[in-house]
Amino acid sequence: MxxxxxxxxxxxxxxxxxxxxxxxxxxxxxxxxxxxxxxxxxxxxxxxxxxxxxxxxxxAKPDWGINSITAEDGRDHVVEVETVVERPFGDLIRFKVLGRKARKRKVMLVAPMSGHYATLLRSTVASLLPDAEVYITDWHNARDIPVSRGKFDIEDYTIYLIEFMRALGSDVHVVAVCQPVPLALTATAYLAEHEPQAQPKTLTLIGGPVDPDAAPTEVTDFGRRVTMGQLEETAIQRVGFKYAGAGRMVYPGLLQLAGFMSMNSDKHxxxxxxxxxxxxxxxxxxxxxxxxxxxxxLAVMDMPAEFYLSTVERIFKDREIARNAFTVNGKPVDLGKIKDVAVKIVEGEKDDISAPGQCLAALDLLTGLSADKKAAHLEPGAGHYGIFAGKSWRNNIRPLVLDFIDSNDGAARRKATANKTSKPRAVKKKAAGGRAAK
Structure with a gap:
């Protein structure tokens, strides 16, 4: 109390x-x-x-607001949001486009649990829907989850990602944004070692803190300045009786919002x-x-206290991912086990939350992955938000991500090769028709 x-x-x-x-x-x-x-x-x-x-x-939890999209047939198709996997702390949901032929690309967006709802990626979802079947992790507000549902830390988060990837199958392309980047990387490594048939085809990591010390920012400096005792004493609170999660220890969304806005107070x-x-x-x-x-x-959600504290301690202070020393349920996760999943890094030149270099550090940890399966892109002039939801994403990064997905999709590559070899035969047959060649 x-x-x-x-x-x-x-x-x-x-x-x-x-x-x-x-x-x-x-x-x-x-x-x-x-x-x-x-x-x-x-x-x-x-x-x-x-x-x-x-x-x-x-x-207030924002609505997705994606009611329909226009397909190649020129008609508007209704979009329904359906739950694929349901869990206490978060669901895997799908944006189902009714009446449209299923797209060959299957993309799973991993949304951050960092104070905002998954709807922060609304424009990202909307931009991918015309070209892919889109799934996303929809995390729940901790204040609405009864204490009886247990704890939720970064290992539990990683296990959720493993379950979601397993449910979608090996033909899925995973795109992780910001905070979950290192955990999506470890979930993929876990599957690569223990369930290789369930690992995704590609993994795109956008602006996440794989190695926070690679390029210090105000966020990483804060993690270094305070002790875990100070953080627990000043940031963690119990949910009041007004909500279903009464008594649950949380890092309140309002505190997180205050921290976000203080970084650019003059601008706000x-x-x-x-x-x-x-x-x-x-x-x-x-x-x-x-x-x-x-x-x-401004729409913020509370995070489970154990998730917030374990993120600060294990990702930022102890750098377990950067040192390739992360464990899940007592089992070491070796990032070097990733050998078949193509990985692309996307960073923003002016990202003041996950500065350039923090996410790029992942490529050096992937010792078992060949160079032809590694890619990186630094977006000039782009800030943190722009690399996944702004103009930089729409105009430059999104096409690059889709090309990366296609170039590392075995079925798509075989189809493209077949098309290239079939065209010369068709031209040759037409030329041999006498009148057609005249």
Whole structure:
């Protein structure tokens, strides 16, 4: 019960700010305020609208919002979200496109459990759907999981990934984004050694901390500065009685959000002040650029305490992945066992969370993988978000990832070879037709 009061206090502060925003918006919108030719009431209403929306979004899980896509037949096809594998702390879900012929590419996106919902990869999913069958890990908010469901640390996370890969079969192409990059790597190595028939065809690792010391950032410096005792004392709280996970030890999403925003506080402050002015002038929209971004960015979830603490201790402090010393259920995981899975690294030149070099370190650990199955790409001018969901992803990285998948897909390669050899025969037969060759 020691930390339950602080959890409830933080939630009380959030609700209070939401209420203040709603009250200011209502007060500034009274018709009588029009009698006074002063912009104060417009600004008050605008501030209230932005504030209410901001603090209400912090506890709302965003919807995927992918209702349909246009296929090559020119028709819109409805997209349904279905659960493939269901687990207490996270599910594997599929975006099923109804009425469309199944795509040969099968892609499993591994979403981070780092304070945001998997919907942070909404645009990534939408960009891949026209060309692939897309699956994604959908992690649950820890505050909604009863204590009776047990613990969840990075080993459990890795086991979940192993189960998900096993369920999809060996023809799947795995794409891991940010935090789960080192764990997707270890899950693949585990399968390579113990169940090679279940390992994926390719593994694309995007901006993740395989070796945090390869290129220090503010995130890695924080992990070095604090002790595990300090971290547990200051960051971990118990879920309050309001939620199903009452009593569960968690790293609250609101604390994680505060950390995210403090890294670029000036930028966020400017964005919100400009949005207040736009609302006051009547230039803002419900789905304008600001609201689209912050509706997703502000929606945070609690992480299980054991997952957060084991990530800091084993990935950042002890560097178990970087030293190839990670274990799952007491079994050592040797990254050198990966021999048949092609691996591609994607990094952003201006990534301030997982700086260039942290993810690239994975290639040196893959001692059993031949050079022709290793690839790397550094996106010029791209930040962390841009390499998996921004303009850099859409214009440059996505085509490279799809080409990498195709070039390492045995069936696709055989088909391409067959097409190349069949064309000359067809031309030769047509030329031999006399009149056709005339």
């Amino acid at each position: 020691r930390y339950m009061a602080t959890y409830d206090l933080m939630e009380t502060a959030r609700v209070t700010n939401q209420w203040l925003g709603a009250s200011a918006r209502a007060f500034g919108s009274y018709p009588a305020t029009g009698l006074y030719p002063n912009p104060f009431f417009q600004m008050l209403s605008a501030w209230g609208e932005v504030t209410e929306r901001t603090f209400s979004r912090m506890v 402050a400017k964005a919100f002040s400009e949005q207040v002015l736009r609302v006051a002038k009547g230039e803002a929209g419900d789905h304008d650029k600001h609201n689209r971004f912050y509706d997703e960015y």
